[in-house]
Amino acid sequence: MTKNNTLIALKSHELFAKLADEQLNLLHQHSVLAHHKKGYTLLIQDEPASSAYIILSGWVKLFRETINGEEYILDILTNGHLLGEGALFHNHKYPYGAEVIEDTTCISIPLSLLESMLKQSPQFSTNMLYFLAKQQSKSEKNREHLVIQNAPQRIGCFLLSLLPQSASDGALIHLPYDKSLLAVRLGIQRETLSRGFSMMQKESYITLHGATVTIPNIKKLSQYCCTACTNPYPCE
Amino acid sequence: MTKNNTLIALKSHELFAKLADEQLNLLHQHSVLAHHKKGYTLLIQDEPASSAYIILSGWVKLFRETINGEEYILDILTNGHLLGEGALFHNHKYPYGAEVIEDTTCISIPLSLLESMLKQSPQFSTNMLYFLAKQQSKSEKNREHLVIQNAPQRIGCFLLSLLPQSASDGALIHLPYDKSLLAVRLGIQRETLSRGFSMMQKESYITLHGATVTIPNIKKLSQYCCTACTNPYPCE
DNA sequence: CGAGGGTTTGAAGTGCATCAAATAGTGTGG
DNA sequence: CCACACTATTTGATGCACTTCAAACCCTCG
Numbered sequence: 001m002t003k004n005n006t007l008i009a010l011k012s013h014e015l016f017a018k019l020a021d022e023q024l025n026l027l028h029q030h031s032v033l034a035h036h037k038k039g040y041t042l043l044i045q046d047e048p049a050s051s052a053y054i055i056l057s058g059w060v061k062l063f064r065e066t067i068n069g070e071e072y073i074l075d076i077l078t079n080g081h082l083l084g085e086g087a088l089f090h091n092h093k094y095p096y097g098a099e100v101i102e103d104t105t106c107i108s109i110p111l112s113l114l115e116s117m118l119k120q121s122p123q124f125s126t127n128m129l130y131f132l133a134k135q136q137s138k139s140e141k142n143r144e145h146l147v148i149q150n151a152p153q154r155i156g157c158f159l160l161s162l163l164p165q166s167a168s169d170g171a172l173i174h175l176p177y178d179k180s181l182l183a184v185r186l187g188i189q190r191e192t193l194s195r196g197f198s199m200m201q202k203e204s205y206i207t208l209h210g211a212t213v214t215i216p217n218i219k220k221l222s223q224y225c226c227t228a229c230t231n232p233y234p235c236e
Numbered sequence: 237m238t239k240n241n242t243l244i245a246l247k248s249h250e251l252f253a254k255l256a257d258e259q260l261n262l263l264h265q266h267s268v269l270a271h272h273k274k275g276y277t278l279l280i281q282d283e284p285a286s287s288a289y290i291i292l293s294g295w296v297k298l299f300r301e302t303i304n305g306e307e308y309i310l311d312i313l314t315n316g317h318l319l320g321e322g323a324l325f326h327n328h329k330y331p332y333g334a335e336v337i338e339d340t341t342c343i344s345i346p347l348s349l350l351e352s353m354l355k356q357s358p359q360f361s362t363n364m365l366y367f368l369a370k371q372q373s374k375s376e377k378n379r380e381h382l383v384i385q386n387a388p389q390r391i392g393c394f395l396l397s398l399l400p401q402s403a404s405d406g407a408l409i410h411l412p413y414d415k416s417l418l419a420v421r422l423g424i425q426r427e428t429l430s431r432g433f434s435m436m437q438k439e440s441y442i443t444l445h446g447a448t449v450t451i452p453n454i455k456k457l458s459q460y461c462c463t464a465c466t467n468p469y470p471c472e
Numbered sequence: 473c474g475a476g477g478g479t480t481t482g483a484a485g486t487g488c489a490t491c492a493a494a495t496a497g498t499g500t501g502g
Numbered sequence: 503c504c505a506c507a508c509t510a511t512t513t514g515a516t517g518c519a520c521t522t523c524a525a526a527c528c529c530t531c532g
Contacts, residue, residue, distance in 0.1 A: 064380070064466035065466060066384065066463075066464055066465055066466050067462065067463050067464070067465065067466070067468060068463050068464065070384075070464070072380055072383065072384060072466055074376060074380075086369070086373075088369075089365065089366055089369030089370070090369070090373070095373065118362070118365070119358070122355070122358070122361070125358070125361045125362075125365070126354070126361075128365060129325065129354070129361070129364060129365060129368065130325055132365065132368040132369060132372060133322065133324075133325030133326070133368060134325070135372055136368060136371055136372040136375055137322075137326070137331065139372055139375045139376055139379060140310060140375055142379055143375060143378055143379040143382060144300070144308055144310075146379060146382045146383065146423075147308065147382065147423045148302065148306075148308060150487075150488090151487080151488070178510075179510075179511070180510070180511085187382075187383045188488075188489090189488075189489060189490080190510085190511075190512090191488090191489080191490085191511090191512080191513085192487085192488060192489075193511095194511060194512055194513080195488090195512085195513085197512095198512085198513095210497085226303065227302075227303050227304050228302055228303070228304065228306070229302055229303065230300035230301060230302050230303070230308055232303060386519070386520090387519075387520070414478075415478075415479070416478070416479080424520075424521090425520075425521060425522080426478090426479075426480090427479090427480080427481085427520090427521075427522085428519085428520060428521075429479095430479065430480055430481085431480085431481090431520090434480085434481095446529095
């Protein structure tokens, strides 16, 4: 949890892969490690932006406010995820708000530095291009899921996305945050989430105890969730 | 409709803005103008990719096939839109299929050329970054609409997106393609689209004759459609 | 005129939302 | 360690939006 970890975290992020040591050091020098408690507001939508953040631990939700005051959730992020970089291409304003939902450690990186690196480092430019392309494909997938999958399928798909690639049948999953938050994330009501879980238990796609889920047969679950989808399991 | 128009179309695309004449000429030399009839398959999903295309006229649908053979529509494109460029960041394979749905004129541009320009031209790199960022924001908006808006609201939102910025009350819109295709594009059934239209007529948000829509009061319609949304009208 | 696709209308079913209430789980102060 | 308050989650009952299935209508074009 020292300044040294910052360098390691930076190095291991795809956005900074293959960069010259010189540039990594520059990033390292200008980066600040910070801890934030649950409830802390990290980014304010449409406010002038100064930093991007890489999450080292904890959970952060990205959201936008609707005109009549409701909240729309774009994504919920954790270890290794980047946020706030969108401001680089959005008039230096954050395109979404961000709130800490589980105590979070993160690195803040000045956007001005990223901007100058974009101009000077072709490697970084390329990384950013691939990063944006990947994000877009993820966003398209999310949209597809909304159109194609019903509620329980979306839940199952989300569970599968929590599995490491190496997971085998019987794998344990600990839900990373509140079920009510998960419901919003999936675009359904808490009650629907609850009923979805219990239906999937009855059909023995999963077993559920509190916030712990086991998947006895990954193939069976993925067949239920992914058949209607354009991406076979594993989805991403 | 000569080779000269190709140059003009290239110059006016945001992706090629501010490029040196030298590069524009290179693009121009390697670009090919083509006409395709309705039904023509322009791109095949997951096939090795050779070209990107800019549409000059007509309509093209982008789609992906689900595992059980259904079709999911990503977008429907027309004048000025670019397609196929995603292959640059997707192992040189097209991330979607594309089919001509109204006779189309388009320019094909070799991906290899774009790729070398990405490496050599910082301006082009920057353009591409902004282009991808914009596409992503569009994709996020589409997703939001699916979560937040009901069917008639999505229909109204789509109609509003067809209006030029300069449009005033009473503006005429000619639906660009089949209502059944529009339904798929909006993620609803044809019947639901039809009922949505007739409801909006009854509430005098619009009037409808065949494929021609008039919007007597833009503000009224946008209040109905956009209040639940995080983006005020005009949406994009 | 008649065939065939596109579109609308009607009737019934389904999935999810909503509202209401019960239950389980968590943290606090005694 | 327990009692209490408070929140998260589940369960039940009902309603609405959209889908599905079926049939009619409408338009265009040979």
